[in-house]
Amino acid sequence: MLKQILKESFIYGSSRILVSLLGFLTLPYFINIFSFKDYGILTIIISINTFLPCVYSLEIETALSKFFHDSLMNKDKLLYLSIKFRTLFYLIISLPVFLILQKIINPLIPEESNILCLLIIIYGFTSSLTSIIMTFLRMSHKVKQYILIESFTTFIGTIFSIFLVAKNPTIYSYLYGSTLGKILGFLIAIYFSKINFYILLNTSIKKIRPILKFSVFLIPATIATSINSSLDIWSLTYFRSLEEVSLYSLGLKISSIANILFLILTFTFQTFSMKLIQKNKDYANSQLNKLLRYFSTFACFILILFQLLSPQIIKLIANPDYYQSSLICGILILNYIFYSYTYFSTLGSWKANKSYDYSISVIIGCMTNFLINFLFVPKFGIIGAAFATCISMLITTYSSFYLSHKRNPFNYSFKKLILTNIITIFWLNLYITNQILILNINNFIILLAFISIMIVLIINKNDLNFFKIS
Helix, strand or coil: CHHHHHHHHHHHHHHHHHHHHHHHHHHHHHHHHCCHHHHHHHHHHHHHHHHHHHHCCCCHHHHHHHHHCCCCCCHHHHHHHHHHHHHHHHHHHHHHHHHHHHHHHCCCCHHHHHHHHHHHHHHHHHHHHHHHHHHHHHHCCCHHHHHHHHHHHHHHHHHHHHHHHHHCCCHHHHHHHHHHHHHHHHHHHHHHHCCCHHHHHHCCHHHHHHHHHHHHHHHHHHHHHHHHHHHHHHHHHHHCCHHHHHHHHHHHHHHHHHHHHHHHHHHHHHHHHHHHCCCCHHHHHHHHHHHHHHHHHHHHHHHHHHHHHHHHHHHHHCCHHHHHHHHHHHHHHHHHHHHHHHHHHCHHHHHCCCCHHHHHHHHHHHHHHHHHHHHHHHHHHHHHHHHHHHHHHHHHHHHHHHHHHHHCCCCCCHHHHHHHHHHHHHHHHHHHHHHHHCCCCHHHHHHHHHHHHHHHHHHCHHHCCHHHCC
């Protein structure tokens, strides 16, 4: 199984790396063409663009993944049901969403608020329908079609945005270009999935009940997760300034490069995990434990490496106003690591069909995030926002492990996992302290990074043998 995961990870990874490389190469262009304040406003709008599709997705994609390998469910019917239901639901909520968006966007950019709200609605609609089709292709192991759609959508959207911003450097131009890319990507997704519109129109949404019965308990988790992912930006906007939003945004972009590596592995793992939990319990325990140990060790190494390199990366692509962004890169990467663990932590709940377990975990994390943002952001700014996000995801992940273990336990090496995380957090804390207080112990920090990685490798050495994983 590991060989198949690695094979598909390589294909997915090549696509993700090319897409991320394009975004990274264009980042200096957008940072320098927009003012410090305007880049902060653009960040807020992008966070809204990310938040909305999660809210009205109703977690259909997760349910589609869950029932895809169910012998009682027709795969094509699953696709048509999901697309038709989401389209109808989206049309119902579009007007109230538009009115809410006006209240948010108008104070930021009053002269373009209506057209921006409309673009956000269209962007979200095409993005959410494409997401269903992409999930179907991924679960069908149609990797080439998947990466072609993803790569084309990002590439054409970026090209349109660059071209339009060059002619008219406004936030509207950027969003218009991104939306055009999403529309074209959606049309290509329809072509590859070979959707029969006659069957689609005649599909009765009454049969959506089994899907909704599973996904409805995940809706609170989806909303809470979306709030968690955007609360840091919104807190900085409310308590601090748009300039700090810009700083945080760049740190988020740099750390997301590391997250691409995590997504490549977890994204592919999700496809196989639903099959794996149906296997013999001893076999599933062995495979899942080794895969989690391998991932946690790899993630520790990536965090330390990226935190050491982030100041040089930011100096290379941005002006001195953005240099403080490097302080939060490691914290945000740690947040991504904790989120990646949820692909493992939820499997016991999925196996027991208790999808609301994850909702409980995410809601607990979201409440923690609200509290820590309220306490930390006014005083500590971007570092407070990053810590709030990271701590809330830590609580979400470990509460998810606890609840899932109660439902259907998989024998993960929790002591080793916790120890690996403690070593990584200790090193990261020392690195940030050195940067803030200017202790001038850079050489010691680098030496300690090497020692930390060696200790983690020694702790997990028994679980990192490729040849023991079939």
